[in-house]
Amino acid sequence: MAMVGKREWLDAGLVLLAEQGAPSVTIERLTERLGLSKGSFYHHFKGMSGYRTALLAHFETERTTRFVEQAEAAEGDRLRALLRLVLAPGPGPELEIAVRAWALQDAEARAVQERVDSTRVAYLTEISGDAGLAQALYLVVVGAGQVVPPLTGRQLKNALELVLGRRK
Numbered sequence: 001m002a003m004v005g006k007r008e009w010l011d012a013g014l015v016l017l018a019e020q021g022a023p024s025v026t027i028e029r030l031t032e033r034l035g036l037s038k039g040s041f042y043h044h045f046k047g048m049s050g051y052r053t054a055l056l057a058h059f060e061t062e063r064t065t066r067f068v069e070q071a072e073a074a075e076g077d078r079l080r081a082l083l084r085l086v087l088a089p090g091p092g093p094e095l096e097i098a099v100r101a102w103a104l105q106d107a108e109a110r111a112v113q114e115r116v117d118s119t120r121v122a123y124l125t126e127i128s129g130d131a132g133l134a135q136a137l138y139l140v141v142v143g144a145g146q147v148v149p150p151l152t153g154r155q156l157k158n159a160l161e162l163v164l165g166r167r168k
Contacts, residue, residue, distance in 0.1 A: 004036060006044045010058040013051070017059075018091040022102035022109070025055065056112040059099055063092070064116050068123050078127040083160055086141060087153055093145040100146075136163050 012033050016025050027041055027048060034040075045051040067085045074081030086092070103113035117138075124134035140159050144151035151159065 004034060004040060006054070007058075008034065009041065009044055009051070010055055013055045014059060014062065014095060015091065017055070017098045017102075018095040021098050022106070025052070027051075053108065056099075056109060059095070060112055060116055063095065064119055068119075071123075071127070079124075079164075082124075082127065083137075083157075087157055087160075089153065093150055096142070097145050097150075133163070 009030065012030055013025050016029055016033065027038055031038055031041060041051075045054065067082060070085055071078045071082040099109065099113060099116075103110040121134050121138050124137055125131045128134050128137070137160060140163055141156065144156040144159065
């Protein structure tokens with residue numbers, strides 16, 4: 001079997017988190033999902049608390065830092081490029097909900113969620129040139145995942161277009 005690195009453990013954790021929430025992210029479930037031993041887990045992480053810290057950092061990198069980097073690298077309208085990334089299919093909405101739920105129960109997750117929210121709004125403000133518009137766009141994206149049932153990708157895109165259409 002190929003050597004599994006830290007990233008594979010963290011990617012598996014994000015999937016578990018998105019599917020079942022923070023309480024489901026256990027060594028047992030991770031080793032089962034990856035078909036690996038606990039020894040392999042402990043080769044990369046000192047324990048579950050170290051893993052959770054790394055998982056939160058991985059979430060921030062994958063769902064914020066990487067999006068900003070890709071939007072910055074895009075030709076033309078950075079705001080449109082960013083919204084395309086946000087609207088891309090995948091476990092994004094479920095993962096965002098799971099991390100927000102975790103942040104209600106856990107101080108470390110809350111600190112990461114606060115940093116992610118402020119980074120995202122600051123970047124939206126920078127690329128839109130409008131703090132109010134940035135806040136409105138962010139609230140639409142966050143809210144779209146929180147309503148039951150969540151908005152579809154198409155509904156979210158329509159809501160974002162509506163906010164952007166009102167731009168002065």
